[in-house]
Structures are given as C-alpha cells and as structure tokens.
Amino acid sequence: MKRNLNIFTLIIGLAVSSCNNDYLERYPIAELAPENYFRTASELQTFTNAFYADLPDALAIHYNTPGQGDDEARNTLASEFQGTRTTPASGGGWAWTSLRRINFYLENSHKCADEAARLQYDGVARFFRAYFYYDKIVRFGDVPWYDKVNQLDDPAMFKPRDSRKVVFAKILEDLDFAIANCNTNKSPQLISKWTALAFKSRMCLFEGTFRKYHGLGDWEDILQQSVAAADELMRSNTYSIYKGDPSKAYQELFIAEEANPAEMILARQYSATVPFVHSANFYILSASYGRPGMVKELVNSYLMKDGSRFTDKPNFDKLSFYDETQDRDPRLSQTIRTPGYKRIGASTTSVPDFATSVTGYQYVKYILSPVFDAGQSSNDMPIIRYAEVLLNYAEAKAELGTISQNDIDRSIKLLRDRxxxxxxxxxxxxxxxxxxxxxxxxxxxxxxxxxxxxxxxRERRIELVKEGLRYDDLLRWKEGAKVARPFYGMYFPGAGEYDLDRDSKLDLVIYEGTAPVKKPGVQYQKLGELVLENGKSGGRIVNLPDILKKWTEEKDYYYPIPTQELQLNPKLEQNKGWDKSGT
Known part of the structure; x- marks a missing residue:
C-alpha cells in the first residue's frame, strides 16, 4: 500500500486548474482572483499543486512513440519517423495555458506574509516554469519568453520569438532560484532542491550537447553547469543506486508498487486502491496496441557479462535467440524476455509472444502479474532517476574532454555494480x-x-531504455537519421520449427503456404506475414518493410509552429524547412 498518496492532492489541484482553458483569460477562476487568495502558505501550496499535472504520465513515459526513438519497433510508425509531419493549424505543442498559471501565481504570491513559505513555493513555481520552457525549446528552438501575465491588448503578445540562448539563460535563473529555495525533503512525488539539481543536470546536458553537435556555439559553460549540478547532488549523498540481487535488482526498481526513494528523484504516483492506474501491462502485452518490441541493434549493444563486446563475436547478427541472450549484461534479461523468464507469480517459464511483439524481443520492464493486464497497473513510473544524474555527469565530462577514471568510478561503475x-x-x-x-x-x-x-x-541507452528519453538524445547528438533506418528483430534462418528457450519443447513454427495443424502452446507465424530480410533464405525480422522511413536534416530536429499562430502573430517566424501553409 502506498504510504503517502501525494498524487491525489495533485489531482484535486488539476481539477481546479482545469477551469482555466484559455491563455487569455483574466483569472484562472473567479475564486482565485488575487484579492481573495494567495494569503497563506496553504493557499500557495494548493495553487502550486496544480502544476504537477504538467509532469509526464505513464503513457508519455513508457509508450510515447517518438520518445522511445530507435529503441523500439511497433506495428505502426510515428509520423516523425516517416517524414510525414505537416504544419498543424493549431495545437502541435504550441500551448501556453500552463505558463499563464505559473506567471499568475508568481505575480500574486507576494501577498502571503509567510516569507519562508512564499520562497519555497515560488521555487516550485519557477521549477515548473523552467520545465515548461525546456519542453518548448526542445520542441521548437526559439520561442517567446513571457514572465508575466499578458492581456490581449498587450504588445508583448505579438512579439517575435526570443533566441533559444536567451530563453535558456532565463530557464537557468529559474532553476537556480528553485535550487536555492525549495525544501530539502526527499520525496519522489514533490519538487525539492534535489529535483531541481537533477533536472538542471538533464537540461544542461541536452542544451550543451545540442549546441555542440548543431554548431550553435557557447556550449562549454552549459556542459560545465550540467557537471556542477550533478556533482552537487552526488556529493550530497542524498540518493544512491538501488541494489539487491543482481539478477533482479534492476527490474525490481520498475515493478515496485511505490517509487524507491533511494533512487527515484521524481516519479508519477499510482494506486490501485483509489483507483488511479495506468496500462503498462496492457500496452506492452496486448496484441491490439502496437505490439512493441526492442530492436535488434539495441539487443546487440548489451555487453557480455564479462564486459567484452557482443558485437565482436563471429556472426553475432546470425545467432539464435537462445545463443545471443546467454552470458549478457543482466539488464538484458531484466528488460526483455529471455530464456527462463517467469512472469511475476508464475511457476512456469514464458517465451516471447510474437502475437504481441513485432520483433520478438518482448519487454518485461514495468510488467506486473497477470491480474494487472486489463489496464490496472499501479506501479509508480520514473520521471527522473539518480541513475540518469550519474549518466549526465559522465557524459558532460566526456564531451568536455575532462573525464577521468575517477569520474567513471563515481558514476558508470555504480550502475554496473548493481x-x-x-x-x-x-x-x-x-x-x-x-x-x-x-x-x-x-x-x-x-x-x-x-x-x-x-x-x-551505450550505458545510457541500456540503463534508461523505455523511459522516454531516447528521442531527445538523438536530437541533441544530431543523430535523428537513426530513426529512418530499418528496425530489425530476431534472426531466423528461414521457415522451420524453433525451440526458443531450448527446454525441449516446440515454441514457434514459421511456415510457408498452408498452415500446419496447430498444436497447443505453439505459436505459428506465416513467412511473408512475418517478414525476414532475405525472404525464404531467412534473416532478421523486418519491421514494416513496406513503409518508407525518412528524416530530413534541414527541418526535422524541430516541430513546426501552427499556422493559426503565425496568422495571429505575424512577427513569429516559421522553423526552417516548414511551410506556413501546412506542408
């Protein structure tokens, strides 16, 4: 049972904030007009609680298609990977309601006489303003900076976009204020000084490497700030890497009913008792919701258990499922089904289900027992983990050219020790x-x-797989074209019978022509419907072979600004390569 159901306070705040649907409204709701509100610490807390609704939910974390980047294949393909995005008339992520709520709060919080409370909740508000704008610069690049509530006739409503460097400097000011003023209590559900430090390490790594790889300049200081934020958090000894049995400790972190406070800096809370639940089991295991599967390139990236490279093995890409999964980094068997896998509460083993995974590499990360399969999962979902902070630290130091073995021992080693x-x-x-x-x-x-x-x-990809960060990593490294490469699955030499886990029982039949008489407990896939790269001669499973994938370097690192916004504000300029007319 959950000890602290903080999320439900946030739900109440969301219900209040939902009354504010228009960025141009005078007040979020009449009852919260400044002359009636913002007088006590409790009122500041209640108002800022609504901001938590802007954090990603389980769907955004583990299922958002672009977020998984080139780690995951499905039976549908995101428009980002097909090069078929068009300029929307409205929406498209160009929304400002959340920012207006935050600025409205910051303009009125001074009415509270409790200065300590005001500084604390102002810190929370400014964290969320930084979070809001970080999302905007990742998505659009240059965006207009607003730090006050503007009315319809205010000329500022029709300003041009500010440069991402100007906006990012403002974001840093907000985060530094949050670091200085938020409380130091550890809570995976509430914003603290530690949350702000962790998030600063993330966003400075993104911005620093984006500037470096996209040739924007002024990146070194930003990466230094990522290092400094991570280092301060690491030296505080506030968090640690969760450890247990090495054969299951990594998986345990993501199936825990309650976010582990040792490692989870910020998490989305769920509970079966209210209920407030998500559908990880259903999305991952259902035959009707994408059939997600890890891609072979990622499977290849996992090291051998002795630290040597799997891809140095002869014919590594033609090994059977059983052979390729032996003696690998234990995180592989704690992320996907490998031979010997047993579901929680089960006494028998399960092989990958090709009816629910297009690549055959079927996830176990986040998966609970079968009683949760109907969309009732209640395990908390990670937003920021200490593991990520360690990875941010190591990568920023490496990109700066200042990394030492001691830096690795303080960061990467802790993840591998687990x-x-x-x-x-x-x-x-x-x-x-x-x-x-x-x-x-x-x-x-x-x-x-x-x-x-x-x-x-490599370490980042393996440790943070299916946590919604991969696509942003590809953007900042200027490696977006990776999403346009073919997504492959398991290797099979052709039609035949396969004992996937070598327990002397038939698991899979790949057949040509007429379907054979089916035996209980055996999966059947018709060759041609299950596409192998060399047809009858076998090869890796090819995901969606008939759909063209495309990435355009000149435009696809940003999203387009909606046409209605360009018409309302002629000073806004469209992102390069995108048309004002919706193409």
Missing part, C-alpha cells in the same frame, strides 16, 4: 573504440575521448 558488471575502463574505451558503436553514431565528436563518449552512450 548488476555485477565489470567497470568501464577509460584508457581501454579510448584506445579500443567499438566499431559497431562508431557506425551507429557517425556524427559523434572525433577526439581523444571518442571511445568513452560512445561507451557512455
């Missing part, structure tokens, strides 16, 4: 660069630190 994996060795990474990773990231910085940068990217 699963009893050997540590990353800096000298080896840089002297023995992985050609597989190098081919995966052609735009990586070519320097004396190339090898360790690539290894940290």
């Amino acid at each position: 699963v009893n994996m050997p540590n990353l060795v800096l000298a080896h990474a840089n002297s023995k660069i992985d050609p597989y990773l190098l081919s995966s990231y052609p735009n990586v910085s070519k320097s004396g630190q190339t090898g360790v940068i690539l290894e940290i990217r």
